Amino acid sequence: MAGVVVFAEVKDGRLKKASREALSIGRKLAQTAGGDLVAFGVDRAAAEEAGRYGAKRLYVAPLTAYTTGPFTTALKQLVDQVKPSIVLLAGTSNGRDLAPRLAARLNVGVASDVDRLEWTGGKLRARRPVYSGKAFATVEVSSTPAMATTRPNAFTAEEAGGETAEVVQIAGPASDDKVKLIETKTAEAEELTIAEADIIVSGGRGLKEATNFSLIRDLAHAIGGAVGASRATVDAGWIDHQHQVGQTGRVVSPNLYIAAGVSGAIQHLAGMSSSEHIVAINKDPEAPIFRVADLGVVGDLFQIIPALTEAVKKAKAH
Amino acid sequence: MNSVVCIAQVPDTEARIKIADGRRIDETGLKFIVSPYDEFALEEAIRVKEAKGGDVTVVSFGPDRVQQALRECLARGATKALHIKGESGSADALGIAKTLAAAIRSVPHDLLFFGKQGVGTDNSLVGPMVAELLGYPQLNVVTHLEVGEGKITAHREIEGAEEILEASMPAVITAQKGLNEPRYASLKGIMAAKKITIETKTLPDLGLQESDIHHQRVTVVALELPPEKSGGRKIDGGDAATAAKEILKYIREEAKAL
Structure with missing residues (x-):
């Protein structure tokens, strides 16, 4: 079926900015790689916004707060079903947690924290800062699918004016008995974080x-x-x-x-x-x-x- | 309670990076160090050992120079070291993870520690990949750890918040700065480390095919330096009000940020 799958994270009822950026570059990649841009998430309310950023479908897993195990299983199921050429995750805490786990399960390559992406010669070509920006590496991901995490703020979030994404419910994975989220403590003043700030x-x-x-x-x-x-x-x-x-x-x-x-x-x-x-x-x-x-x-x-x-x-x- | 700490040897963070043949860094005269986040990982493992007993085995995949990094970890308090020989530079993160996972299988362990990322390659991939390959839970970007009976509790840093997670063992922990204050090697430690033999293994020893580790999945096709910035306008800020006005003008008209 090919196409591009993007992990669409939601915060306070909106797609995270980094996810909107990942969808935007994902839409461009789908134009050259072929197939549809589709989103994976846990909140069906994101369908309207995901559609505006070009996603044709939003696959929704019956999950709530992020933990590694169930999210990996759900996204793996979706990848097996959709067989995309490319899987993108925004380089958020969760994206960076999930991407390597999924890549190892799929036995595929992942380029981390990339600031440029293109599809060329049947491969995903990515540029990534290395040595903390003292140099730039251009890497080629040759596996199917090819995976990448996008650096927040490196890609522009652009609406494509699409219709609301079609919501497709996917089966829920078994719960994780190895890790339990006990509590999430938010910083007192809800300070803006440097990773995503303009x-x-x-x-x-x-x-x-x-x-x-x-x-x-x-x-x-x-x-x-x-x-x-x-x-x-x-x-x-x-x-x-x-x-x-x-x-x-x-x-x-x-x-x-x-x-x-x-x-x-x-x-x-x-x-x-x-x-x-x-x-x-x-x-x-x-x-x-x-x-x-x-x-x-x-x-x-x-x-x-x-x-x-x-x-x-x-x-x-x- | 046995721990394994996987470490990467990386160019000193103070170093200027030079490029050789457009694909890799020039190692001539380059000083290498234990990747800074791995120091927090090692320190935490040593503290667990001090509290609960057991071994701390440091493992590294790389060329012969990584023995120096392993030796340094022994001097700080690791009790065993394993060097997997090979050009880790031509392996992608999953190749490195497969190598480490294969090596770890033969080392007794309850906890596996990694730095949250190797400083330099900055991938943040290997720890969670090893967790997946071994079927263990992962606790990523950890700033606080408590080791209890049969389970661990970790604080994980996320955007603007902190998660408290509980996991069964064995588990993979990736260390963030702030987890602890790493110690320096003592003279006694340095002397004791000299008596420890660093065990060496090759990929075939681990039952791995070179062809699954090297030049697979993700390959570097070019490495280049960023364009040199020349520096922009410099103004005298002797008068604060005037300087503030100039900055505001720049913010509005050029950065278009207000």
Whole structure:
């Protein structure tokens, strides 16, 4: 039957942005690889939105919260039935958990965290950042199906104006007796995460102490962005590791990256230099961060960041 | 309670990457380290051993240089080491996982530890693949672990939240930064490690076909460096209000972010 299967994740009643991106590139791949774009999920309410992003059918498994075992079994059943050329998962926590498990069960190859995809010569060709963005590898996945996880923010989510996807109920797998989800604890303030954010405001050692991260948080909040951090600040215990940008943190590529008091160690630069627009504020004119900044401001972040926060608030109020 | 820790040896994160023949990295003069996330995996296994007894076996698939990484893990407190010889660079993640899974079958184990990703290749694939090949549950990106009687409880990091999961053993755990604070090797540890023989095996020893491990499924066709960024405009931020205005203008007009 061929075609493309995309794991469509839903949060708060909407498709996750990363899943919309995966559907969008999946639709383009289906045009060259042949066959339909179809989605796999657990929420039939996503059918209308999945359709708008080009999915012809939404296969719904009777599952609720994500756990590895049942989701792998359900998606494996679907792949056996649909026999797609390509299976895509957004590179979310769940996508990254499920993709390798499924690939091993299918005995197929998977390209992780890709930022470009094309179907050429009967193979899936993917580009992926390696060495945290210090290099780019182009890989070819020759198995059937070929699998990939897409890097959040790397592909544009584009509506295709399709009809509501046809909902097809699939059989439920047996429950997993090996792993049990006891509890999900949401971070207090529902903070925006750096992996998916369009805007990131990052703080570095130039903040001098933990409490000064409030300056970064205030700006991030005003501008609608996520809070990022350099490794030094995480290692010093000023902020949680989830915020760390760079080689042992997250590699990010938002539309706008604002770095304040971040000198720009090679690991940090590797993790953020593919951002579309980079603003750096640092009092040291020789700081390496200026080499990748589109706009570099040599000055005192303790003066400039609060002034910028106020300016942003004012601009938004108008 | 026996643990196996699978480690990857990777280029130092401080290193500049150079490319050889357009397909792989140039290893000349490159310093290699134990992949940073694997250090958290190793530390956790050593802590389990200290609390409950048993062995910590470190396993690595790769060329001869990985023995140095295994030796370092022994110095930190691993009790046994297994080197599977081979050019892991020409294997895809599933090839590596098949190799490790085959090797692990002959090592007594209750817990299998991995780093959440190998720093460098950044695939985040091998741990869950080994879990699947051995039919074990996987606990991925773990920041906290409690080992009880016959079961484990783990905290798994997800976007903006944390899951608490309970699993039976044997199980695969992939370690995230924050799981613990890895120790350094002590002088005593370094001396003790010298007395331990690193066991070596080849793919045929493990009953594996080279043709199922190398150049299969996923192959690298090109490796290139990103275009050098030249740096953009630099302005003086001596006057904060003016600087803020300039930044705001950039954000609105060029980044179109407001």
